[in-house]
Amino acid sequence: MSRFKCYRTNMMTDHPTPTILVLAGKRDGKLDPLAERAGVSHKAVVPIAGRPLIGHVLQTLEAAWDDAKILISIHDPSVLEDVEEVKRLKSAGRLEMTMAQHGIVESVEAAAAQGGFPLLITTGDNVLTTVDALRAVNAAGHDRGADAVLGLARREDIQAAHPDGQRKFYEFKDIAIANCNIYWLRNEKSLQAAEAFRDGGQFIKTPGAIRKAFGLWNLIRFRFRMDTLYGAMDRLSKRFGVRVIAHVLDDGRLAIDVDNERTYRVTEELLAADA
Incomplete structure (x- = not known):
């Protein structure tokens, strides 16, 4: 498995x-x-x-x-x-x-x-979005001792849901993913993790935003797929001073939101x- x-x-x-x-x-x-x-x-x-x-x-x-x-x-x-x-x-x-x-x-x-x-x-x-996905992200935050949770889906699951559902993905050493627009914050301190979205969060559309939000070294590591997904989460946690985790959901439809004519x-x- x-x-x-x-x-x-x-x-x-x-x-x-x-x-x-x-x-x-x-x-x-x-x-x-x-x-x-x-x-x-x-x-x-x-x-x-x-x-x-x-x-x-x-x-x-x-x-x-x-x-x-x-x-x-x-x-x-x-x-x-x-x-x-x-x-x-x-x-x-x-x-x-x-x-x-x-x-x-x-x-x-x-x-x-x-x-x-x-x-x-x-x-x-x-x-x-689904009831199960919302509950799963909430549960992940509590069960895994997180300060912030990102709900994500795998490329293969998204493409299986619909071949035109997503065209760009965040690629790591071990997995390619897209976000599901489900996020969870534990408390006021967790808002530190939201700083990555201070300038809009459109990282795939505006790659320069990655450097501004996460720093040059993290951008380099991302560009060359040097980290696993969970390794990248550890780096983000250190950068923002709160525990940020990824919760990968099995339903690829969750990463398809109404963003443009195609979607x-x-x-x-x-x-x-x-x-």
């Missing part, structure tokens, strides 16, 4: 319920191309399979824990007023809005001050196959 399957979570084990943060603001304050095409101001309300992107996400979050507080970080909360899942969760006292800030890290910090820890973070376009089409196909 691959050693990347050794952290599978026993869903019967009880773990503290996290506060859940959904990042649904505008990146750099700009109108997203998919939102522009759909004639809406925020990508989170772009329709897919009969409902807004964020509606799919919230339905899954609602099912993951029946007592979790959910925060939505967005620049204009009024755009969500007609989303059925938002209305239902608000009525149940489970959902609050938090104002999106200038950057991702600032938005996370503001939400953490409002909602507390542990904090499970996902995005408003993470339509294919919109892919996600639409996968949702149709589930119907």
